[in-house]
Amino acid sequence: MSLPTPAPPPHRAGPVLCLLAGAQFLVVLNTSIVNVALPAVGQDLRLTPAGLAWIVNAYLIAFGALLPVGGRLTDLLGHRTAFVAGLLLFAAGSLAASVPWGFGPLVAARAVQGAGAALLSPAGLAILLAHWPPGPGRGRALGVWGAASAAGGAAGVLLGGVLTSALGWWAVFAVSALVALPGLVAAPLLLARDARGRTARLDVPGALLVTAGLTLLVHGLGAQGHAPLTGFVVPAAGVLLLLALVPVERRASDPLLPPALLRDRAVVTGNVLMLLLGAAWVATFFFLPLYQQNVLGHSPLEAGLAQLPLAAALMAASWGAGRLRGTLLPGFLVLAAGLLWLARLPVGGHLVGDLLGPSVLIGAGLGFAFVPLTALGVATVEPRHAGVAGGLVNTSRQIGGALGLAVLTPLAAPAAATPAALAHGYRRALVAAALAALLAAAGACVHLARGRAGSPPGAALPTGRTDTDG
Structure with a gap:
């Protein structure tokens, strides 16, 4: 298990905050940037409305369902290691999504993006908390981090329209990979190495239960009004899996939660x-x-x-x-x-x-x-x-x-x-x-x-x- 990340020298605090805010901007950007491009994607790949919905949901479901696991891996691997790994995974998914291979590969690439975001977002927040202890400095840093989230949502709508009109739908994914590259270079230079403490293992049964439960819950809730089976049975199954998590976590030596x-x-x-x-x-x-x-x-x-x-x-x-x-x-x-x-x-x-x-x-x-x-x-x-x-x-x-x-x-x-x-x-x-x-x-x-x-x-x-x- 990692020990607390050392705070950066004062002259690095600003660049570190810019790096963390940029990563959060990128995560939120990809919840909205694809929306305006969906008609063009559907025309090129000949997709139905249900297929187009999966291009959005693959990212959101993977992101939401894997966040608890991503947070726990951040604590186990170390903040810097998890941040760099999440950014690398996110960039790889973005690059793969920009290649028009077809519906299946595109949905898989979006899921990889979501998995990267599920590791990147909690790692970035953990680094922020470690670098800025409770006090006015942490409040200001969280304010910048929150503003970056808002900017990502707004920029997604505008960039999606501009890039799709000027270059094509593939560009909305390629730009995320390009934006991630400076972060991949800067993170090892700006962030202190993770201090290592005692060894702990990931609670695999807990991770599988929470991921499967949240996947079914988020997918089922998002399908309300479409199909009775998906809209009611699927989220109910997700709730049951999450309830089964309670006894599993009580017996775990290093519980996920x-x-x-x-x-x-x-x-x-x-x-x-x-x-x-x-x-x-x-x-x-x-x-x-x-x-x-x-x-x-x-x-x-x-x-x-x-x-x-x-x-x-x-x-x-x-x-x-x-x-x-x-x-x-x-x-x-x-x-x-x-x-x-x-x-x-x-x-x-x-x-x-x-x-x-x-x-x-x-x-x-x-x-x-x-x-x-x-x-x-x-x-x-x-x-x-x-x-x-x-x-x-x-x-x-x-x-x-x-x-x-x-x-x-x-x-x-x-x-x-x-x-x-x-x-x-x-x-x-x-x-x-x-x-x-x-x-x-x-x-x-x-x-x-x-x-x-x-x-x-x-x-x-x-x-x-x-x-x-x-």
């Missing part, structure tokens, strides 16, 4: 609230473009450009949340207010009059909540468990998004395919997402009240600062 994490109130609270945030997050980025295209008649590129104010607000709020205290509760309240405002969704809506204001509020709420939630999920964790804790909090957001789509998509289903019926369905889904944000705000209130009543002086706050930071 250390019991101390599951007993940590801050870790549990952070992950539960991240589930709710993930549901509200996916509602915005899924239903808003549908409203713009299906009701307002915007093109995909116009819909992508219209989300730039939301992305800019998300980036700014993430950056600011790393420098401010107490943004968790206001973040959820602002998010709920933005979703309720957006839920007006008139049939003849306008970008400036009807979408701009609520989009900015939603982006600000997401950013103000996301950064302190990430900090809360890892704040009290021992350095030797930083990787698995980082993987767990990322998994919660992914599963929250899948749960959100499973619940909200039936609510948005219109009685008829008219613009008025579609808008009414999207309004129902956004109101339900706002209720999830309000439920998370209530949970944040309980957590903050308990923290004030029971935290000793100097205890970690959700932003990663301490009571003595002022």
